[in-house]
Amino acid sequence: MTHTLKKEGKYSYIEVGEGTPIIILHGLMGGLSNFDEVTDFFSNKGYKVVIPELPLYTMSLLKTNVKFFAKYLYDFIAYKNFDNVILLGNSLGGHIGLYHTKLYPEKVKALVITGSSGLYESAMGSGYTKRRDYEVIKKKAQDVFYDPAIATKEIVDEVYATVNDRSKLIKTLAIAKSAIRHNMSKDLPNMHTPTCIIWGKNDAVTPPEVAEVFQELLPDSDLFWIDKCGHAAMMEHPKEFNQILLKWLTDRKF
Numbered sequence: 001m002t003h004t005l006k007k008e009g010k011y012s013y014i015e016v017g018e019g020t021p022i023i024i025l026h027g028l029m030g031g032l033s034n035f036d037e038v039t040d041f042f043s044n045k046g047y048k049v050v051i052p053e054l055p056l057y058t059m060s061l062l063k064t065n066v067k068f069f070a071k072y073l074y075d076f077i078a079y080k081n082f083d084n085v086i087l088l089g090n091s092l093g094g095h096i097g098l099y100h101t102k103l104y105p106e107k108v109k110a111l112v113i114t115g116s117s118g119l120y121e122s123a124m125g126s127g128y129t130k131r132r133d134y135e136v137i138k139k140k141a142q143d144v145f146y147d148p149a150i151a152t153k154e155i156v157d158e159v160y161a162t163v164n165d166r167s168k169l170i171k172t173l174a175i176a177k178s179a180i181r182h183n184m185s186k187d188l189p190n191m192h193t194p195t196c197i198i199w200g201k202n203d204a205v206t207p208p209e210v211a212e213v214f215q216e217l218l219p220d221s222d223l224f225w226i227d228k229c230g231h232a233a234m235m236e237h238p239k240e241f242n243q244i245l246l247k248w249l250t251d252r253k254f
Contacts, residue, residue: 003039005032005053011076012053017043020109020254021085023077024051025093027115028175029141029159030232034090037238038245045246047086052076054096056175057168064171065178066092070100077107086254088112088245090232091205095179102187110254111195112245115206115231118184119213131163145230146202188217195221196248198241200229222248 003014014032016039024035032051039049054069073096077085087108089097094116101108131137137160142148162168195218199211208225215223224244226233234241 003032003036003051009079011079013076014039014051015048016040017046017048019046019048021048021050021080021082023073023082023085023087024049025073025087025089025096026051026054027089027091027093027232028056028172029162030090030093031158034232034235038088038234038242041238041242042246050080054093057171061171061174064174066095066099066175066182067178069096070103073097073100074104074107083107084109086110086112086249088114089116090114090234092117092175092179094118095182095184098184098188098191099182101193102184102191105191105193108193110249110252111193112198113195113214114198114233114241115200115203116210116214117179117206118182120206120210131160131169134160137163143204143230144232145236146200146228147230147236150230150232150236185213185217188214189219192219194252194254196245197221197223198233198244199223199225200231200233200236201225201227202229203231205231224248 003016005012005014022042026032026034035051043049055072085108087097094113095118097111097113098118101111138156141151141156141159145151197211197214199208201208211223215221226237226240229236
């Protein structure tokens with residue numbers, strides 16, 4: 001299903017369903033459509049699914065960092081007049097969700113992270129010295145997934161266009177440096193928000209041991225594995241991802 005992008009003031013976002021808000025945070029190279037099956041599923045299960053377009057490439061270089069994006073999310077939640085939201089983030093989106101929860105824990109009733117940066121990642125913002133070589137970028141996009149076929153030509157073309165746009169590449173590198181700078185290992189033990197960690201067993205970007213450290217450091221967290229799955233579980237195994245998350249939300253009474 002194709003969802004309509006709403007544009008209101010400085011915000012562009014998808015909003016589907018009614019109920020408790022689940023705010024989805026996309027990754028550095030991740031489009032809003034990566035969450036289509038999550039959106040369709042949970043918007044029919046008593047949740048309002050909202051996916052804001054994060055201003056990764058539209059802000060000044062000084063504001064292109066994890067902390068600013070967390071503040072942007074805070075302002076968006078205030079704009080929508082939401083309270084007690086569930087944040088769901090993949091990759092950089094998970095990191096933004098974590099950092100927002102650190103700064104504004106009173107706004108977040110639950111956190112869901114999958115393939116999240118914040119502790120370690122091996123690919124974000126690196127390896128673009130041969131960015132004009134389409135086959136190199138194609139291989140890089142395929143490496144995100146356990147099944148390389150998930151990296152469709154449309155996905156590869158979008159990544160290729162992004163890394164060959166000089167302004168976007170500079171900001172991609174700035175975000176990658178910011179992700180390293182905003183390492184959260186010292187913050188996590190003080191964050192008591194219930195957290196669901198869903199991880200691909202074959203994630204090459206944020207390897208499985210990263211998920212184990214997240215679980216070890218976050219005081220109230222549960223870790224779930226998806227087999228034969230890379231960095232974007234909600235794309236590669238959406239049905240399993242949705243069932244794991246629904247059961248967790250139900251068990252936790254969210």
